[in-house]
Amino acid sequence: MAVFVYAENINGVYKKAALEAVSYAKAIADQAGDTVTAISVNPTDSSDVLYKYGASNVINIKDEGLKNFSAKAFAQAVNEVADGNTIVFPHTTDASSLAPMLAVMKNYSLITNVLEAPESLSPFQVKRRAFSGKGFMHAKAEGNGVIITVSQNAFGVKESAVSGSEEVKNLSVANEDTKVISHEQSSGKLDLKEAEIVVSAGRGMKGPENWGMIEDLANVLGAATACSKPVSDIGWRPHTEHVGQTGKAISPNLYIAVGISGAIQHLAGVNSSKTIVVINNDAEAPFFKSADYGVVGDAFQIIPALTEKIKAIKG
Amino acid sequence: MKILVCISSVPDTTSKINFTADKSAFDKNGIQWVINPLDEFALTKAVKLQETQGATVTVINVGDAATEPVIRKALAIGANDAVRVNLDPKDSYSTAKEIAAVAQNGGYDLILCGKESIDYNGGSVPGMVAQLLNQPFVNASVGLDVNGSEATAVREIEGGKETISVKLPAVIAGQKGLVDEKDLIIPNMRGIMSARTKPLQVVEPASSEVKVQGVSYDSVPPRAAVKMVSPDNLDELVRLLHEEAKVI
Numbered sequence A: 001m002a003v004f005v006y007a008e009n010i011n012g013v014y015k016k017a018a019l020e021a022v023s024y025a026k027a028i029a030d031q032a033g034d035t036v037t038a039i040s041v042n043p044t045d046s047s048d049v050l051y052k053y054g055a056s057n058v059i060n061i062k063d064e065g066l067k068n069f070s071a072k073a074f075a076q077a078v079n080e081v082a083d084g085n086t087i088v089f090p091h092t093t094d095a096s097s098l099a100p101m102l103a104v105m106k107n108y109s110l111i112t113n114v115l116e117a118p119e120s121l122s123p124f125q126v127k128r129r130a131f132s133g134k135g136f137m138h139a140k141a142e143g144n145g146v147i148i149t150v151s152q153n154a155f156g157v158k159e160s161a162v163s164g165s166e167e168v169k170n171l172s173v174a175n176e177d178t179k180v181i182s183h184e185q186s187s188g189k190l191d192l193k194e195a196e197i198v199v200s201a202g203r204g205m206k207g208p209e210n211w212g213m214i215e216d217l218a219n220v221l222g223a224a225t226a227c228s229k230p231v232s233d234i235g236w237r238p239h240t241e242h243v244g245q246t247g248k249a250i251s252p253n254l255y256i257a258v259g260i261s262g263a264i265q266h267l268a269g270v271n272s273s274k275t276i277v278v279i280n281n282d283a284e285a286p287f288f289k290s291a292d293y294g295v296v297g298d299a300f301q302i303i304p305a306l307t308e309k310i311k312a313i314k315g
Numbered sequence B: 001m002k003i004l005v006c007i008s009s010v011p012d013t014t015s016k017i018n019f020t021a022d023k024s025a026f027d028k029n030g031i032q033w034v035i036n037p038l039d040e041f042a043l044t045k046a047v048k049l050q051e052t053q054g055a056t057v058t059v060i061n062v063g064d065a066a067t068e069p070v071i072r073k074a075l076a077i078g079a080n081d082a083v084r085v086n087l088d089p090k091d092s093y094s095t096a097k098e099i100a101a102v103a104q105n106g107g108y109d110l111i112l113c114g115k116e117s118i119d120y121n122g123g124s125v126p127g128m129v130a131q132l133l134n135q136p137f138v139n140a141s142v143g144l145d146v147n148g149s150e151a152t153a154v155r156e157i158e159g160g161k162e163t164i165s166v167k168l169p170a171v172i173a174g175q176k177g178l179v180d181e182k183d184l185i186i187p188n189m190r191g192i193m194s195a196r197t198k199p200l201q202v203v204e205p206a207s208s209e210v211k212v213q214g215v216s217y218d219s220v221p222p223r224a225a226v227k228m229v230s231p232d233n234l235d236e237l238v239r240l241l242h243e244e245a246k247v248i
């Protein structure tokens, strides 16, 4: 049961989600008594990074035509080299776009949003996120091949160094259906889905001009920022920060919710956070029922004070 | 231009999610059904293209007769006609197969979907449909223009966005941003009345192969009781986060 894993890179550098997917693949391979082969497209990072998490084989696809992402072309490329019946992907935007296409190409089962190591390998059965975080599904794959996408921050990145070897595959996949016209990436900003700490704020912040204190707190914590849906609907924050049932689902180690009521649709996207802190001036805010720690009080006083205290311990 | 919009009928977003006593299935008792919110962005975009480019908009739903009120709502929002594939779908693959089978003969220039349904969160149907039809696929789309046989789509990427030109026919999966939230169409009386007489064709499923089974379901375990900290004692909050939760 050769285990393959798609090691996604961004501008050539492996993403944290890729290392998590490799860690997951390694856990399956250990269970099955097999090894992990990682596949990556035009990486610049060293394969040593992947050996460290358990990939003993790395196939580097070199293809000028795959400079820009196209779900179909990437699926074709992975299809050419992934020669096993278990293929692991991170549940990132790109990987979760190409995985369904690959599943059809290979006629394999596809299980997305996987949260834990498999409950059984044959048949493949695993716990996955469902009902937007309001429930879990134990999904079983029929047939003889399975592709999974691992929910970000769910399994964790686990070191398991092996000695590995690298193979370069020169491909030239036709990529004519789509053409990238422009690509904008804000550098230096922490990716919300990968962040281990997220500071999030809602309508209680009263206006976009008050987000400075949220960003200050996020900065001292090395956190990403997020918001509730009405906040992005009104345009106080970009919709890429909207978390919840209709926004992003995240599972950081620490989620700090400031001036957010805790509506069921908001909780759906954040309730798999490991620790939740709620700061709200309304002691009756529903969010307190889903929190680990709560502070009733005015965010405008609490946030700057909390920022100073955390700065102090971070020294 | 012919557009096919895939809609999924899902529990209303305020629904409490319960499972049957033996945990083998989602308990549909007392659930209000709505158009999957992410599909609503796709549907509204299609209706806009109908207005500006004279496109015809067909909605498709794979579902049993119980989903018809949701299909009528899509017609009330402005779709021209609808197809229901008479199958209570069991997984993403069987759903995608049925959509692709209908699309195959329809000659659609554009297939629009929501990027994920808020019930089973598969996020798989759009990509599978694209591959089954051998068409290009753009996921997580937050902008779309159509120009003859080409579309320009904006897709969200981690930490940014990308603008892509796509040859039609193609499959595009959208989310919030594809149209503004405020532009979502709430059906008016005229729309609701005309939806009653718009064609809703029911077709029988082409195949019933299932690739993933939901074996059992669990609810989310409740969190331990919240620890309240006084706003005058933030040192205690920092201590708890540092020493107890070990997250900072």
Ligand SMILES: Cc1cc2nc3c(=O)[nH]c(=O)nc-3n(C[C@H](O)[C@H](O)[C@H](O)COP(=O)(O)OP(=O)(O)OC[C@H]3O[C@@H](n4cnc5c(N)ncnc54)[C@H](O)[C@@H]3O)c2cc1C
Pocket (backbone or CB within 6 Å): A201, A202, A203, A204, A205, A227, A228, A229, A230, A231, A242, A243, A244, A245, A246, A247, A258, A259, A260, A261, A262, A263, A264, A265, A266, A269, A279, A280, A281, A282, A285, A297, A298, A299, A300, B013, B037
């Ligand atoms: C189809 C649908 C999908 C949805 N999807 C999502 C989703 O994905 N994500 C999402 O977030 N929502 C979603 N919602 C909206 C959701 O129902 C709530 O309306 C929303 O989460 C509320 O946002 P909020 O808590 O920021 O605002 P509010 O409900 O206005 O709450 C603001 C909170 O701030 C507190 N507050 C005010 N001033 C202060 C202060 N000075 N200090 C401290 N606290 C203060 C208030 O007490 C209140 O609790 C959806 C709704 C629908 C209908």
